[in-house]
Each structure stands twice: as C-alpha cells, then as structure tokens.
Amino acid sequence: MRQILPPIVLAQKILGQQKTDERAPHRMTAHCMQLEQPEGVLLYHTLTGELLLLEKKEAEQLQKLSGAVPTALAELVPRRFLVPEGADEMALADQTRDIARRLMGKDVPLTEYLIFTTTACNARCFYCFEAGIKKATMSEETARAAGEYIAAHCGGKPVNIAWFGGEPLVNVKAIDVISGVLHQRGVKFRSRIDSNGYLFDEALARRVKDDWNLYEAQITVDGTEEVYNSRKAFVNPDGSPFRRVLRNIGLLLDAGVQVDVRMNMDGENERDLYALISELEMRFGGKPGFRIAPRAIIENKGTVPHCYKEDERRSLAEKVRAMWAYLDKKGLAAKSTLNRGITLYSCWSDRTNAATITPDGCLGRCESHIDKGIWGSVFSEERDGDVIGQWLERRPPEERCRTCEFYPRCARLKMCVMHTKRCSPVEREEKRIRLSRAVLGAYEEWKAGGQARADENDAL
Secondary structure, eight states: OOOEOOHHHHHHHHOOOOOOOTTSEEEOSSSSEEEEEETTEEETTTTTTOOEEHHHHHHOOHHHHHHHHHHHHHGTTTTTTTEEOOHHHHHHHHHHHHHHHHHHSSSSOOOOEEEEEEEESSSTTTTOOOTOOOOOOOHHHHHHHHHHHHHHTTTTTEEEEEESSSGGGGGGGHHHHHHHHHHTOOOEEEEEEEEEEETTHHHHHHHHHSOOOOOEEEEOOOSSHHHHHHOOOSOSSOHHHHHHHHHHHHHHHTTTOOEEEEEESSOHHHHHHHHHHHHHHHHHHTTTTEEEEEEEEEEESSSSSEEOOOHHHHHHHHHHHHHHHHHHHHTTTTTOOOOOOOOSSSSSGGOOTTEEETTTTTTOOOOSOTSSSEEEEOOOOOOOOHHHHHTTBBBBOOGGGHHHHHHOOOOOOOOOOOOSOOOOOHHHHHHHHHHHHHHHHHHHHHHHHHHHHHHHHHHH
C-alpha cells in the first residue's frame, strides 16, 4: 500500500483519523473511486482527497472483505477507506463541508470574475444557450467602472478573470479598458477567454499576453472545414472561417497562450470530429499549450431547439468517453486537474468570492444565463443579500446520493437553470470521466517524480 497523495489539509484538520474497532464489521466507503492499473488498484477518497495505490494482493482482499478487517488492510480504517457497517457517510460529508464553509468566513474578497463584454456574436451556432437574449455591449464608461470595482473589492489579492459573451472579441475595447485600469491600480491578475477565435489577428495575438495577462483561450471548433463553416454560420465571413480560426490558434500558441480546442459533439458530427482531430494533430501536435477537450451537447436552445432523450444522452456520453481515451493515447487531451480542496461550490453561481459582470455593469451569480441572480452593480456598494442567499441554497439530496461516490464533490443548487431535473446517469458518467482523468493524471505525475528521484539516485 502506497500513498500517492495525502489527504486535503483542511479535511484532515476537520476529520482527523477514524477511530473504530477493527474487529467490528466494516465495509468499503461509498466515497471512493477505484481505478485498476497494471501495478494494482488506485483508491481515491472523494471526501478526504487521499489517493492510495493497493498492491494486487491487497486489492483482492479488499474485494473479498466481509466482517473484521484483515491485518493487511488495517491502515484503511484510520484513513476512512473502510468504515463501520451502518455509518452515515452522507451526514459526515455534509458536516465536513459545513464546517469548512464556516472556517472560510462570509466576508471574503471578490477575486473571481466572469465578464460579459457583450451579448452580441458574429456567429449563429444552432445550439447556443444564449439564443434570444437581449443584445447589449459594454460601454467604455461601464468598463472603467468595472475595473475600478474589481480593484476596490479584491482585498489586495490576485484576481482571475474570464472574458465571456456573446463573443467577447466583438468588444475588445472593454477588455482593454478593464485590463488597463487593473494595471494602473497595481492589481495582480490573469485572464482567460471563451471565444470562437475568428476575430483574433496578428496584432491582437502579439499583445494579449502582456495587455490582458491572457494565459488561456478556449476556442470552439465543431468539425472539419465544411462542417464547421455550416455549423457556426458566421455573419458576413471573409473567406473560410475555419481556415482563419486555425490560423489564429497558431498565432496564439506562438504568442505563448495556451489554447484548448473545445469540440462540441451531438448526434451528427462524431465521425467528422475524428477527422478534425487528425487535422489538428498534423497542424498543432507537439506544440506547447495545445490541447483538445470534447464535450457532449445534451440540449440545443438556439436556432434548432431540441432536448435529447435519456438514451441519446447516454449514447453521447459514451462517445465522448471514447474520444477522451483516443485523445489521451495521442497526447492531445486537455488535462483534468484534481481539486485539492474540499468541494464547497457548484460553479460561479455559489462561490462567495466570485461574481459575473453584465454589459450594463450589473453584478450577478449565473455564468450560464446573464439575467439570473442579479444582486448589485459596479456603480454602487449596495448588495441584495436575499438574492445572494438564494443562490447559496442547495437542492435536497436524493436517496441515491447516500451511496454515490461523487456526493462529497457534488453541490446541486436550487436556483440552477442548467440542471433543473434530477441527477441523471449521464451527469454521473460525465463526472466519472473528469474525475478519473484527474486522478490518473495525478498518479502519472507521481510516477514521473518517482522516476526522476530514482534517476538522481543512480547518478550519485
């Protein structure tokens, strides 16, 4: 048995070691992901964050566990991988997260911002969830006020910004103004952007890293040239949008900006996405900072509204899982980072240190719907505490949550406009994909570090 990652510091502080009678009947915790490896079996505790590697013989004993804990597995008891029969683990996870929230306090600085520079867009994606919303673009005055608000409310701490839209590059001026104010005020910040990539050019790509402190761009590419141009439906394009976007991806990579190509998959474009992967590999494979991330479209709200049935969603989830595996083998997959903190938040909507900023300067909660959860303004110090409180309320757990391995990492909100129905097998499969990739990534880093240490010893 080897420890790959120690428990999360705060979780260990709150929980300590489990003290139970090893002679009493124990069972495997529900809050554990198991991943078979050639060397043995990885155990990842989703509440404590500890990652262990069991040897094959130990894993076999674990599978046969019945009643008292064998000596070889005794260490799993204080580490909470084995718990007494009848233990209420859901209650323990709730208590742990409640204590963690209290320790963090309520009056935390606002250091995370998702900024809608505009709701206008130069494309007409058929699945866009923002279809039909009012078109608005942030003025220079509002952008300046937003920058000043961020500087005044970050508590002197570094700030993270996500530029969003619509297409955020429709309003480059707002990004320039906000970034300029932060530079002038001496605020340490970095930013990322969600973009279709069409409006980048050589001049902009050269300056975004210094002017905007841009470290990452997520650019959506849904197919090879003919498919992409049809699906994106750009307004008055100049030449082939596909070729232009690929050129711009290259410009950003050359400028030292990481590029994540997001590939949205529905029931029509799976085979074409594999052809796209081959094309992207030929053009950008091996370039530092280039990564690909496939995602399933499970609901179209744009020009062709469609809600997928459960069996369709299951099929898409499986196809996305297979594509992740394909990309991993090629070394092209975007990395999934393992969260080394207790999961307290669902998304931007319930992070106490985060806010969205709309084009007219309103402060909101929801990143997926611009008009949801408005609680303040960059032009005022007033806050609507009732709205903030509503977006912190959790949805009551379902009975299946008691035995769900992901429960300690799940926080479903009552006000959520994206996940309004009960937790589905597709959602759980998507969680499994992301978490398993993150765990395996941590394990690979550990192995690489171990090899590096071995090489150093050999050299002595």
